[in-house]
Amino acid sequence: MPNPRGFLEIERVEQPEREPRARIGDHDDLHERLEVAELSMQGERCMGCGVPFCLNGCPLGNLIPDWNGLVAEGEWRRAIDQLHATNPFPELTGLICPAPCESACVLEINAEPVTIKQIELSIVERAWAEGWIEPQPPAERSGRRVAVVGSGPAGMAVAVDLNRAGHTVIVYERDEAPGGLNRFGVPDAKLPKGVIDRRIGQMEGEGIEFRCGVDVGGEVDPIELLGEVDALVIATGARVPRRLEVPGAELPGVVPAMTYLYARNRAVAAGTEAEHAEPTAAGKDVVVIGGGDTGADCMSNALREGAKSVTQLDTYAAPAGTRPREIAGWPAQPRRLPTHYALDEGGERRSAVAVTAVAERDGRAAAIEAVRVDPADRTRHLPDGELSLPADLVLVAIGFTGPEAGLPDALGLPRAADSTLANRTTDVPGVFTAGDARMGARLTVTAIDDGRRCAREVDRWLATRV
Numbered sequence: 443m444p445n446p447r448g449f450l451e452i453e454r455v456e457q458p459e460r461e462p463r464a465r466i467g468d469h470d471d472l473h474e475r476l477e478v479a480e481l482s483m484q485g486e487r488c489m490g491c492g493v494p495f496c497l498n499g500c501p502l503g504n505l506i507p508d509w510n511g512l513v514a515e516g517e518w519r520r521a522i523d524q525l526h527a528t529n530p531f532p533e534l535t536g537l538i539c540p541a542p543c544e545s546a547c548v549l550e551i552n553a554e555p556v557t558i559k560q561i562e563l564s565i566v567e568r569a570w571a572e573g574w575i576e577p578q579p580p581a582e583r584s585g586r587r588v589a590v591v592g593s594g595p596a597g598m599a600v601a602v603d604l605n606r607a608g609h610t611v612i613v614y615e616r617d618e619a620p621g622g623l624n625r626f627g628v629p630d631a632k633l634p635k636g637v638i639d640r641r642i643g644q645m646e647g648e649g650i651e652f653r654c655g656v657d658v659g660g661e662v663d664p665i666e667l668l669g670e671v672d673a674l675v676i677a678t679g680a681r682v683p684r685r686l687e688v689p690g691a692e693l694p695g696v697v698p699a700m701t702y703l704y705a706r707n708r709a710v711a712a713g714t715e716a717e718h719a720e721p722t723a724a725g726k727d728v729v730v731i732g733g734g735d736t737g738a739d740c741m742s743n744a745l746r747e748g749a750k751s752v753t754q755l756d757t758y759a760a761p762a763g764t765r766p767r768e769i770a771g772w773p774a775q776p777r778r779l780p781t782h783y784a785l786d787e788g789g790e791r792r793s794a795v796a797v798t799a800v801a802e803r804d805g806r807a808a809a810i811e812a813v814r815v816d817p818a819d820r821t822r823h824l825p826d827g828e829l830s831l832p833a834d835l836v837l838v839a840i841g842f843t844g845p846e847a848g849l850p851d852a853l854g855l856p857r858a859a860d861s862t863l864a865n866r867t868t869d870v871p872g873v874f875t876a877g878d879a880r881m882g883a884r885l886t887v888t889a890i891d892d893g894r895r896c897a898r899e900v901d902r903w904l905a906t907r908v
Contacts, residue, residue: 499546594622596877
């Protein structure tokens with residue numbers, strides 16, 4: 443039973459992090475961990491609500507009160523089973539999810555919420571350390587073959603569930619290693635890549651095959667591939683960046699955020715970070731356009747490269763408050779918080795600012811021209827609100843417009859108004875879509891959930907085939 447006075451007697455303890463000025467000197471994990479005894483006490487703060495709004499906040503519907511209670515009781519082995527019941531990759535969400543479950547925690551109404559995300563991460567890390575997570579190959583095979591194109595969180599989730607249902611799953615990845623944007627778009631300090639490798643190893647132990655460096659829709663004809671399998675799932679993400687529609691946006695030195703992040707993650711993986719392969723922020727005035735997580739990741743990388751200055755420009759107003767309940771109102775998750783991990787490391791965020799042009803010098807980007815906007819109406823420029831910032835490198839992190847054209851166009855799949863593929867079950871027999879390719883750019887936790895939903899549809903469809 444939950445401790446009826448836990449939330450009254452025990453204060454929330456935030457997940458500790460390495461000191462910001464120290465950690466920008468390397469790419470090691472920025473997170474630290476609480477001791478087991480402290481984590482058990484944090485689990486006691488969960489009230490075991492009759493109507494647990496945290497479940498509503500979590501796209502996966504994680505059984506949060508259940509595993510909070512098990513941690514409070516010291517039942518860590520049972521806790522990982524409850525965690526895996528809804529989430530095949532809790533180490534990913536435990537590290538990089540913005541925790542909408544905590545914004546929805548009933549305690550957030552007038553106090554500090556349960557530290558759900560930290561408990562989740564601790565459960566899965568304890569399980570790996572104790573050897574409780576092992577491959578779970580299916581008892582028998584169905585004889586059906588499924589190709590999953592894309593190995594991000596949605597593709598990984600599809601693969602795990604279909605493989606455990608007995609189907610033979612082959613995952614095709616265009617890049618040199620699996621993981622999608624979690625591998626190439628998220629800094630190592632935020633998500634160590636060994637975390638991904640560890641889970642991929644388990645998946646391979648269950649019989650899932652990964653074929654990397656294979657571009658389905660490029661050198662591999664998807665129609666031919668579809669003829670070799672019983673079903674094909676498109677989980678390629680929404681990789682087409684939204685364009686910066688201002689004069690000077692095409693100048694050298696104006697770079698899509700993912701182009702920069704892919705280059706930095708590859709350099710770190712290869713051990714050549716000090717060489718500052720282009721595009722590089724080393725010694726430059728960097729302006730990041732966009733106030734979301736991708737912009738924060740760009741800032742963090744630029745700081746580690748030794749940028750001269752790093753400024754993030756956000757058209758949204760600065761958060762009016764310090765708690766989610768003050769910013770967005772319980773149980774909603776706020777769009778912005780007063781700070782984020784990269785701001786803690788250095789740099790500056792300017793809110794309610796819209797870019798109007800990229801100025802050039804010697805044929806390259808040299809400065810950003812911008813204007814302050816009305817916080818209540820971002821389309822209205824404030825009089826006398828013009829500003830100019832030096833910018834040798836401009837990183838554009840303003841979102842994505844949908845999946846790349848090659849694969850869906852080759853299969854004749856229609857697009858929704860927002861350029862996504864929209865339907866999980868397509869009009870082409872045996873072809874399905876999952877994750878960001880279907881929904882547009884979303885959270886990792888949402889992509890995992892959509893991948894699992896897609897796997898169920900594929901499994902039902904395969905069951906009808908003679």
